[in-house]
Amino acid sequence: MCELFSMSSSKATEVSFSLDEFSRHGGLTDQHKDGWGIAYYDDNDARIIKETCSASESAYLDFIKNLSIQSKIVISHIRFATIGEKSVRNTQPFSRELGGKRHVFAHNGDFQNLDEKLDIKPKRFRPIGNTDSELSFCYLMELMTTIWENVDSPDLAQRLKIFTLFAHEMREYGIANFIYSDSEYTFIHSHKRLVKKDKTEASPGFHILKRSCPIEASNKIDGLELSANEPQEVVLVASVPLSNENWVALKEGEIKVLRNGKTIEL
Numbered sequence: 001m002c003e004l005f006s007m008s009s010s011k012a013t014e015v016s017f018s019l020d021e022f023s024r025h026g027g028l029t030d031q032h033k034d035g036w037g038i039a040y041y042d043d044n045d046a047r048i049i050k051e052t053c054s055a056s057e058s059a060y061l062d063f064i065k066n067l068s069i070q071s072k073i074v075i076s077h078i079r080f081a082t083i084g085e086k087s088v089r090n091t092q093p094f095s096r097e098l099g100g101k102r103h104v105f106a107h108n109g110d111f112q113n114l115d116e117k118l119d120i121k122p123k124r125f126r127p128i129g130n131t132d133s134e135l136s137f138c139y140l141m142e143l144m145t146t147i148w149e150n151v152d153s154p155d156l157a158q159r160l161k162i163f164t165l166f167a168h169e170m171r172e173y174g175i176a177n178f179i180y181s182d183s184e185y186t187f188i189h190s191h192k193r194l195v196k197k198d199k200t201e202a203s204p205g206f207h208i209l210k211r212s213c214p215i216e217a218s219n220k221i222d223g224l225e226l227s228a229n230e231p232q233e234v235v236l237v238a239s240v241p242l243s244n245e246n247w248v249a250l251k252e253g254e255i256k257v258l259r260n261g262k263t264i265e266l
Contacts (some may be wrong), residue, residue: 003078004108004206006179008186010261011232012070015040030156031158037106038064038105041073044183050091070262075179077106089129094137094177096125099148101183103141105175107133108205108239109175109191117173125171140166140180155187156257158265163187164255171253177205179237186258188237190250204249208256209236210263233261 007015036058037050049071051058077092093106111117111132118139125138125145143162147154163180167189170176178189211234235258241247250256255265257264 003149004177004179004237005074005239005242006104006106006181006188006237006258007071007074008235008261009072009232009236010259012072013232014068014070015074016053029057035088036078037091037093037180037249038074039082039093039095039104040069040071040078041102041104041181041183044070044181046073046095046102046104046183048093048095048104050088052088052091073181073183075104075106075181075186076078077108087129090131090134092133094134096137096141096143098144098182099152103144105133106179107136108177108193109133111136111170111174111176113174119222136170136176137180138182144182153184156264159185160187160255160257161237163189167253169257175205177239185264186261188250188253188256188258190254190256193239194253198206203252205252206237206239206262207241208250209234209238209241209243209245209247209248233264235261 007013019113030100036047036054039046039048040255049058049060049064077095086162093104095102095104105263106245114132116133118135123140123142127134127138130136140163143166144159147158147162159182159214166177167178171191172180175193176189176191177193178185188206188208190204192205236242237256237258240248255266258266
């Protein structure tokens, strides 16, 4: 299965990806060798970098490390292809504009023949590639259109209701671990994962870690480094724990909403 990572921070922070543990999950120590991508939010837009090669073989990651991009919201995906050919158009994260904001989405899981199961009549949002993940994202965006089209900023309760209904429906079709952000909030849905040894399904789909970063701090975990020049709150979400810290496993079907380095009470 794919590997996902997300960060929500109270202050814009530099996230330096390095070619160690997180990258090795992209081809050296695991099977995720079919592409990778990362989205850095800048206000209501996002800078997205994607490649079709293994993350562990990518010179781009060194470039990103030296570029010193700062962001309050980061979403990353390492791909193990199951549906759709190996190409940029099928590489996550995916993004679309709605309500003058960049919406970003990444999925870990597998939906077989989703186009036959969902009653989707493409209107504004159509897939560019041919993955089940992007099709499900287009479906989510069509649902979100009902609250975003004529409102600058719908309230959280409306956004959460649609995301929850979407996640619940997607669980009926396969494994549905999602990270979705509308540039203000980040929504996490944890489902389950395939156990690589025997191909069985098991929880959890995500782990979460909360951190308080002191001023002039450099917080390094396997695969990335978070640099802070002022005190800040940070929430990290990953498919598997990336350090020997108190990562908390999310329950099957559990939803978390993140904003400015904190989890929102639902």
